[in-house]
Amino acid sequence: MLAGWWLAIAGLPTITHPLPAAPEQTAIVAVAARQVPLRRPCYQLSCRDAELRPIATTQRIWQPRAPGVRPRDVAAPLLPLPTRRIVALNSPFSQRDSFRSGGNHVKWDASYGIEAIRSPETTLQLEFGTGIRIEPYTDFGTAVPGPVARGRMQLSKELGERASFTQQVQVETGRENTFVRQTLAFDYELLPQWTLRSDFELRHDTLGNGGQGSTDTEGSLRVRYTF
Numbered sequence: 001m002l003a004g005w006w007l008a009i010a011g012l013p014t015i016t017h018p019l020p021a022a023p024e025q026t027a028i029v030a031v032a033a034r035q036v037p038l039r040r041p042c043y044q045l046s047c048r049d050a051e052l053r054p055i056a057t058t059q060r061i062w063q064p065r066a067p068g069v070r071p072r073d074v075a076a077p078l079l080p081l082p083t084r085r086i087v088a089l090n091s092p093f094s095q096r097d098s099f100r101s102g103g104n105h106v107k108w109d110a111s112y113g114i115e116a117i118r119s120p121e122t123t124l125q126l127e128f129g130t131g132i133r134i135e136p137y138t139d140f141g142t143a144v145p146g147p148v149a150r151g152r153m154q155l156s157k158e159l160g161e162r163a164s165f166t167q168q169v170q171v172e173t174g175r176e177n178t179f180v181r182q183t184l185a186f187d188y189e190l191l192p193q194w195t196l197r198s199d200f201e202l203r204h205d206t207l208g209n210g211g212q213g214s215t216d217t218e219g220s221l222r223v224r225y226t227f
Contacts, residue, residue: 142174177207
């Protein structure tokens with residue numbers, strides 16, 4: 001009984017009134033004659049029924065004889081086009097954060113990274129994680145096997161059309177010490193295939209020199225040719 005009253009109050013006004021796509025017919029007649037499609041609207045970049053589109057031709061079902069009366073046309077039903085290739089739309093946006101996990105005979109770790117700054121001239125990437133150190137001092141790690149915390153920062157900066165600057169800082173701390181590695185690099189394009197590269201590396205171990213800490217530095221200047 002309740003369903004019948006609901007159909008009488010809500011359903012009948014909907015199916016007896018015309019729709020904007022077919023103002024000359026009621027809603028139920030327009031849907032039955034395929035003048036109005038029942039497809040749900042799609043707001044995604046690529047829709048599943050994107051290969052369906054209406055054909056430009058129409059079918060005339062009634063030709064009036066009296067002057068001044070417009071003929072009645074019905075649009076042809078939607079038909080699939082088998083020769084049309086569906087091309088999905090691609091967005092230029094890319095994800096800024098990432099999660100990485102894995103390991104080898106040196107260490108096992110998991111880290112979370114985020115691209116804090118991203119522009120045509122400057123990029124800044126940050127990474128934080130934890131893991132288990134297996135081999136001491138390998139891959140610029142701590143001195144004692146066990147749980148460790150790791151962090152990394154990488155900055156890239158374009159200096160005009162020919163020069164670029166890169167800085168990378170890697171930190172790992174464990175139960176006994178902390179190891180820090182910092183690398184600075186400067187590249188300058190001399191010619192289209194010739195690049196002048198200068199870099200400087202600093203390594204600091206808080207357990208070195210009998211527990212007082214030790215720092216090692218290394219620098220280089222070279223010319224690189226690209227084939």
